Amino acid sequence: MILTESLSKRFPRVTALDRLSMEIGPGVTGLVGANGAGKSTLIKILLGLSPATEGRAAVLGLDVATEGGAIRERVGYMPEHDCLPPDVSATEFVVHMARMSGLPPAAARERTADTLRHVGLYEERYRPMGGYSTGMKQRVKLAQALVHDPELVFLDEPTNGLDPVGRDDMLGLIRRVHTDFGISVLVTSHLLGELERTCDHVVVIDGGALLRSSSTTDFTQTTTTLAVEVTDTDAHPDGTGALREALAARGITAETGDGLPGAGHVLLFTAEGEETYDLVRDLVTDLGLGLVRMEQRRHHIAEVFRAEGTAETAAPAAADAVRPGPGTGPKEVAGHGG
C-alpha cells in the first residue's frame, strides 16, 4: 500500500523525516510517535502535497512526487484538527466534499447517506454541525474521508479529544473500516496502547526515523499477564496485600502496577496456564475476599519498548502509561463473588 525509501524532509531548522524506509501492507496500520515525531509531515508527503527533500515514496503503487492527484483520488484523509463549518449540515457538507472528490451529484448524495449511516449518524445529519458533540464531529470527519470509497484512508489522531467511551467507539469504527468496508487504514496516534487493539501492524517513528515496524501480534503475544482486583474485608483490611502475600507463598511474584491508574488495588502477575486461574480463585475464596475482576492483560506495546530500554521511546511510553483503562481483550472471569 505504502512504500518509502530513505525518505527525508528537512525544514530550515528541523529535520522532520530522516531517511525513513518502510513498507506498509493492507490492513490497519498504526503510525505511532510523540508529537512532532514527523507523523503529519509523512502524511503530507504521502498525499503528494509536500515534496520530500530526498528519497522517494509510493502510495498504491503511484509515485507521490508525480502522481499526487491520482493518489488523492483514491485515498481519504481525516485531519487531526477541527475542519467543519458550523452553519452547514453534515449531509450538505459531505455531499460537497464527495463532489470535490469527483463523484457525480446523484452518486455524491447516495454515498453521503450511506457513509453517514455507516459511521453512525442518523437524524442529526440534517442539523447544522455547530451543535454536534465532539464524537459526532469526529464521525463526520471520518465520513468525509470515506465518502468517495477510497482504497486507503489516512486518519490523523482520530481519537483526539474524545472521552474513553467515544475513543472506544472510534477505534471500533476504525477497525470496521477495514474489516467491513475493505478499506486499508493508516492511523496515527501518540498513544501506543490504543493502537495495539485496533491495528494489525504498528510503525513507530521518532525524530523522523523508523524505530520499529512489526505486527501487533509480535508485540503482544509473548506472555499473558493477569490483572486481579479484590475487595477488602474486616478480616483483611488490605485485601490486595493479603492476596499478594498468599500468592508469594505459592511462588508467584505479583506487582502492583506502579504508575498505572488503580495502582495499589490491582495485582499484576504472569499466568503460567489454566492452573493459575484456579489458584487465584481458591486463594481468594480461602481469604474470604470479593473478586472484583480478573482479566487477561496483553502486554502493552509500550512495555515492549520499555523492556528494550530504548531511550527514544521514553516519551511515547510515558504518554501511554498515563492512559486509563485496562489492556485489551478483557476476559472477565468473575464478577462479585468469592
Added chain:
Amino acid sequence: MAAEQTGQSGPGGPGGALRTAPAQGPRGEQSRIHNIGYRHYDGPRLGRAYARRSLFVQSLRGAYGLGRSARSKVLPMLLFGVMVLPAAIIVAVAVTTDMNKLPVDYRRYAIVLQAVIALFLASQAPQAVSLDLRFKTVPLYFSRPIEHRDYVGAKYAALASALFLLTALPVTVLYVGALLGKLDFADQTKGFLLGLVSVALLSLLFAGIGLVVSAATPRRGFGVAAVIALLTIPFGAVSTVQAIAHESGNADAVPWLGLFSPITLIDGLQSAFLGAPSAFPGAAEPSAAGGAVYLLVVLGVIAGCYGILVRRYRKAGL
C-alpha cells in the same frame, strides 16, 4: 426480538417499546431496517475539472446565499434588489416620458452605485474564503484531486461572476428599457456592450482585491471592514486630491491621480477606451498614454491578486 430490532433501527422503536406486547409485533415488522452492509462505489470519478466546476457553482450560489441559511440570503438579495431597482425606475421614467436618451449612461451606472457594489463585495468576499480558513476546511479540499490553482481559480471566478451578475443585470435592464423606449438601436447596443466590458473589468478587479484582503485573515469581521476601507478610503483620498489639483490649476495631474483607487481606475480606463463620460473633476480624461497605463495597472492588479492568492494557498495546505 422484533421490538428489540425496532429499538435499534427504526424511528418507531421508542414508541413501540412503550406499547403492549401485541402491538409491537406488526410495528416491528413494518419498521425493520435491513442493514445492507457497505457497498463499494464503482461509478465514474470525474476528476479535477469537475471538482473545480462544482466548487465554482457552489461558491457562486453561496455569494447570493443560495444553499446557505435563510439569514445569509438577506443581505446579498437586498443589495441585488437595491442595485436593480434604480435601473428599473430609470427605464420606467424614460419610457413613460419618451426621453430620447437614458438619463444614466450604461458605463456610469456601476460607478454611481459603487457603494452597493462595495457592500456586496465586503460581505461576500470574506464569506467565500475566510470561512474555509477559519474553520480549517481548506486542507480537506487539498487532500482531494484539486490543487491550489483550482481552488483559487474557482473562488475567483465565482466571486467575479457574482459581481458581474450584480452589475450587468441592471445594465441589461437599462438596455431592454431603452429598446422598449425605441431609442436608437445601434447607439444603444454599442453603449450596452461597452458597458458590459466595463462591469466585467470592474468585477474582476474588485473580486481580486476583495479575495486577497479576505484571504489574509480568517476573521470574517476584519475582512468585511478591510474590504470596505480599501474601497472607500482611497476613493475619498483620490477624489479630494483630484479636486484640489483641479482647483489649484494642476488639471494635468487629475487623470494620473485616478490610478490610486479601484473605482477611479475603472472610471479612468473606461473614459479612455470605452467612450464613457469621465466623472473626474473637470471631466478630465486620461491621454492615450495615460489610458495605456490605466489598462496595464488594471490588468496588473488582477493578475497580481491571482498570484498572491495562489501563493497564499500554497502555504495554507494541510
